[in-house]
Amino acid sequence: MRILHIVSALAGGGVESSVMGSYRILAKDGIIFDFAVFTDRVGMLEDEAKSYGSKIYHIPSKRESYKRFLKSVKDIMKNGNYDAIHCHLAEKGFWFYYFAKKYGKKCIMHTHGCWNKQSFLGKLKKNILVALSSKYCDMYCSCSMASAKYVFGKDYKKSNIINNAFKTERFLFSQKDRDEVRKSYNIKDNDFLIGAVGRLSAEKNQGFLIKILSEILKKRKTAKxxxxxxxxxxxxxxxxxxxxxxxxxxxxxxxxxxxxxxYSAFDAFCLPSVNEGFGMALVEAQINGLRCFASNYITDEAIVKKENVSKIVLVDEKKWAEALTDAESGYERNTCIADFEQFSVEQVSRRLISLYNKLL
Known part of the structure; x- marks a missing residue:
């Protein structure tokens, strides 16, 4: 079985890391994932993917040449010998769906997003593209029910929920990792370290945490x-x-x-996103046993240990600062890994191959 995955890049972001997590298992059974990416840069995961037999397509930018972009997509769909096309761009993958259908290939539209703050024109454009793309797709997939409802609307129940996959045990707290990371960044034992993990982008909203830190530093000089x-x-x-x-x-x-x-180096974890399809980093932080603070835009589907997670509205900066300061007092970082079994790469990989077999 050979599947073409269409992702933004192979740079180690949440989507591609999840796909690679399943690939490491499925490659042992002779299943090959090829990748189409939208950057000229060689991503940090490309060499590993190639070691399993993958081919990587670097798609030309639409802005530089729409004609070259279309030709590249058309050629891949026409000449690639694929059992299925798995596009992780949701409605933005329209041309992949169109040419896949034209050349007789099965196609999956997979959404990982959930834009909570979107203009009327943005929503209209999204809805039109979803309607057009749906004509050429054979299956819907989503990272969460919230994401499915956002993209597919009244058809959300037709979507297959696929949790992001990763080796859950890797995220358990480790004193050794904590000491090594903090030492490498010259973070002292009594420093209060707030952490966030993810792409630095407007929707991830890490700039909000910089503002919050400035408030915390007025009372706690060693916060970082x-x-x-x-x-x-x-x-x-x-x-x-x-x-x-x-x-x-x-x-x-x-x-x-x-x-x-x-994660082990952090004393508290924050996810202040304004738009988030799921919030995988929040799950990883919970596995580590961290006290977690998330924006009100994060779906409850990402909250496994309710006692460790506080959801706070983004407009309440004072409450964020106070809550984080309170977390400094310390707590036990105990985790039962079985609580996170639904995110294990083994279970998600079985789910994925089951859907491919159903599609084919």
């Missing part, structure tokens, strides 16, 4: 914020920290190959 990940907003938020004169207390790690180790 660590932002794990990279993205388009990095420069802007570095400048924001400078303007607030707290640059020394904000750590930008960039992309890392072992994000699971960083």
């Amino acid at each position: 914020l660590m932002l794990v990940g990279n993205g388009a907003m990095k420069s802007e938020w570095e400048e924001f920290a400078k303007r607030l004169k707290i640059s020394d207390s904000v750590i930008f790690t960039g992309n890392v190959k072992n994000p699971e180790k960083y």
